[in-house]
Amino acid sequence: MSEEEQPSRVLVTGGSGFLGTHIVRKLLEDPAISIAVVSRTPKKQFLVGSDKVSYHSVDIASADEVQALFDKVHPQVVIHTASPKNTDTAAALERTNVEGTKILLQSAKMCADTRGFVYTSSDSAIVPTQEPLTEELAELYTDTHFPNAYARSKALADALVQKANSDELRTAVIRVPVLYGEHDTSFIGQLISSVRKGEHKMQIGQNKKVFEFAYAPKAAEAHVLVARALFNEMTAQGVAGEAFFISDGRPELFFDFARRCYAAAGKPVSPEEVSAIPLAAMQAVASTGEWAYTIFTLGNKKPTLRRDNIDHLDRGCCWSVEKAKQRLGYIPVIDQDTAIQSSMKWALDNL
Numbered sequence: 001m002s003e004e005e006q007p008s009r010v011l012v013t014g015g016s017g018f019l020g021t022h023i024v025r026k027l028l029e030d031p032a033i034s035i036a037v038v039s040r041t042p043k044k045q046f047l048v049g050s051d052k053v054s055y056h057s058v059d060i061a062s063a064d065e066v067q068a069l070f071d072k073v074h075p076q077v078v079i080h081t082a083s084p085k086n087t088d089t090a091a092a093l094e095r096t097n098v099e100g101t102k103i104l105l106q107s108a109k110m111c112a113d114t115r116g117f118v119y120t121s122s123d124s125a126i127v128p129t130q131e132p133l134t135e136e137l138a139e140l141y142t143d144t145h146f147p148n149a150y151a152r153s154k155a156l157a158d159a160l161v162q163k164a165n166s167d168e169l170r171t172a173v174i175r176v177p178v179l180y181g182e183h184d185t186s187f188i189g190q191l192i193s194s195v196r197k198g199e200h201k202m203q204i205g206q207n208k209k210v211f212e213f214a215y216a217p218k219a220a221e222a223h224v225l226v227a228r229a230l231f232n233e234m235t236a237q238g239v240a241g242e243a244f245f246i247s248d249g250r251p252e253l254f255f256d257f258a259r260r261c262y263a264a265a266g267k268p269v270s271p272e273e274v275s276a277i278p279l280a281a282m283q284a285v286a287s288t289g290e291w292a293y294t295i296f297t298l299g300n301k302k303p304t305l306r307r308d309n310i311d312h313l314d315r316g317c318c319w320s321v322e323k324a325k326q327r328l329g330y331i332p333v334i335d336q337d338t339a340i341q342s343s344m345k346w347a348l349d350n351l
């Protein structure tokens with residue numbers, strides 16, 4: 001195999017989700033690549049019309065369904081982004097993120113065509129710092145030390161994928177922080193909802209922790225860079241068996257970033273307009289709400305305001321992206337203001 005040889009069959013789990021859609025779009029720039037999009041109920045709305053994309057309704061936690069999928073698609077590289085939402089139940093997170101990842105790794109290992117496996121991990125999987133953290137010094141949460149079920153499941157899957165690296169199946173992990181971009185119904189969706197409810201002048205806590213943010217098309221590009229590197233044993237050195245931090249490389253206080261998004265949506269907030277609600281008060285409100293929902297709906301429904309999401313605001317995240325720049329040739333977004341404007345415009349037009 002020459003150094004230039006590229007994969008032509010790529011399987012993307014969660015390929016019709018927010019990040020997955022951007023990954024599929026990036027892959028489609030290469031006309032030689034065909035893509036199998038996998039999720040339980042794939043949505044085609046952003047990708048209609050491409051004969052290079054096939055859609056497969058598969059639950060990755062079902063070993064039989066996954067094996068049948070591999071027998072049909074024979075993927076050369078797997079990009080595994082599928083995950084339940086961070087607010088889903090511990091059982092659902094364990095089932096998809098831990099068991100589902102094991103099942104995918106097993107089928108990938110057994111498939112003679114599959115050379116590379118890229119996993120999307122999360123800032124939630126890592127013990128946070130407020131100083132730029134390198135991958136070498138990063139501490140993954142474990143089965144016994146974790147702040148919530150989502151962090152545990154992402155950390156366990158992150159470790160599983162790194163450990164599965166071998167000559168037959170080269171694996172790597174990409175850790176992403178808060179993602180924003182076009183097609184984002186989560187983070188950007190919440191910001192637009194705050195604007196529409198007139199809540200954009202509110203801030204939870206003192207806004208003292210920095211966070212990393214990543215423009216989704218750039219995070220997608222990083223996945224494709226890793227997929228290409230892993231496919232070829234000549235370019236896999238320094239990438240296989242490794243984890244990479246990906247972000248815009250510009251840590252910022254959480255509500256400062258949010259207010260740049262509000263301004264891009266035509267709702268600037270000046271410092272004197274900000275009303276800060278104490279973090280502890282919001283934590284108490286969120287906990288009470290969750291208890292009430294558990295009791296009155298017998299655990300069948302969850303409130304929108306979640307304690308884990310409030311706690312997350314007190315953790316922060318600060319990374320070095322040097323390893324990704326040096327080993328993958330990753331270039332963070334150059335004009336973040338334009339990326340924010342484009343994301344907010346998409347949200348105003350579509351949500």
Ligand SMILES: NC(=O)c1ccc[n+]([C@@H]2O[C@H](COP(=O)([O-])OP(=O)(O)OC[C@H]3O[C@@H](n4cnc5c(N)ncnc54)[C@H](OP(=O)(O)O)[C@@H]3O)[C@@H](O)[C@H]2O)c1
Pocket residue numbers: 013014015016017018019020038039040041042043058059060061080081082083084085096100120121122123124154176177178179180186187
């Ligand atoms: N968005 C962020 O800010 C952020 C931050 C850090 C890390 N991440 C990570 O990035 C990845 C992508 O996130 P995203 O925001 O793009 O999420 P998303 O839009 O919710 O997409 C996730 C996709 O996973 C699929 N999925 C869930 N369970 C599945 C199962 N059992 N079998 C097959 N497919 C399943 C879902 O499709 P179906 O419902 O059709 O199955 C969904 O389309 C995730 O791994 C997430 O942990 C995201």
